[in-house]
Amino acid sequence: MSAVPVDHGAPLEAYGREVAGCARCRLSQGRTQVVFGAGNPHADLMFVGEAPGFHEDKQGLPFVGQAGKLLEKLLAGIGLQRSDVYIANVLKCRPPGNRDPQPDEIEACESHLFRQIDLIEPTVIATLGNFATKLLSGRPLGITRVHGQEQSTTLAGRRLLLYPLYHPAAALYTPAMLKVLESDFARIPELIGSAIPELAPDPAPELTLVATPTLPAEQLGLF
Numbered sequence: 001m002s003a004v005p006v007d008h009g010a011p012l013e014a015y016g017r018e019v020a021g022c023a024r025c026r027l028s029q030g031r032t033q034v035v036f037g038a039g040n041p042h043a044d045l046m047f048v049g050e051a052p053g054f055h056e057d058k059q060g061l062p063f064v065g066q067a068g069k070l071l072e073k074l075l076a077g078i079g080l081q082r083s084d085v086y087i088a089n090v091l092k093c094r095p096p097g098n099r100d101p102q103p104d105e106i107e108a109c110e111s112h113l114f115r116q117i118d119l120i121e122p123t124v125i126a127t128l129g130n131f132a133t134k135l136l137s138g139r140p141l142g143i144t145r146v147h148g149q150e151q152s153t154t155l156a157g158r159r160l161l162l163y164p165l166y167h168p169a170a171a172l173y174t175p176a177m178l179k180v181l182e183s184d185f186a187r188i189p190e191l192i193g194s195a196i197p198e199l200a201p202d203p204a205p206e207l208t209l210v211a212t213p214t215l216p217a218e219q220l221g222l223f
């Protein structure tokens with residue numbers, strides 16, 4: 001008997017409609033709209049950035065400004081397009097003046113991200129910058145220390161690889177960082193291809209839908 005394929009698209013879309021009305025934190029007051037995420041609901045590769053900026057807030061899509069263009073260029077370099085991957089942020093609403101996300105905002109919003117991971121079931125999550133990396137790894141190590149080093153972990157009850165990368169917005173104006181980002185990016189196809197045993201022992205702390213620690217603001221800077 002052949003297995004019936006699971007359609008992750010419809011539940012993800014339904015969840016997006018639900019989050020569109022979210023008012024769990026103060027960011028609901030200044031946003032134009034919730035930027036839920038976009039891309040392939042069946043993606044093996046998911047990117048998680050920080051928060052929507054000006055253009056994202058206006059258009060309702062993640063990574064549509066200059067950083068988005070760079071992300072698309074980097075994806076093209078490994079033979080992928082936006083439509084092949086799923087892109088989301090830690091926060092779904094724009095912080096005023098693009099300030100850093102606050103710990104209570106991350107805490108209020110993180111269950112939306114974990115639900116997305118649960119529904120998409122990616123094999124690899126590339127975290128872009130410090131906020132996503134620290135939230136999903138549950139560790140305080142900054143992106144400068146951990147970029148390009150994949151970590152096997154369990155998120156939303158699934159084994160997957162976490163792959164921290166510099167945030168494209170930071171790399172835009174720092175040529176040395178861009179070079180590192182390009183070189184880290186080049187390893188993504190290899191990581192997607194590497195199998196992760198479902199029941200392998202996990203040396204990393206187990207993260208669940210609701211029990212992820214929120215780190216203090218000073219530990220969550222961009223670099």
Ligand code: SF4
Nearest residue numbers: 022025028092093109
């Ligand atoms: S940032 Fe997240 S928790 Fe806050 S209002 Fe937006 S969707 Fe809700």
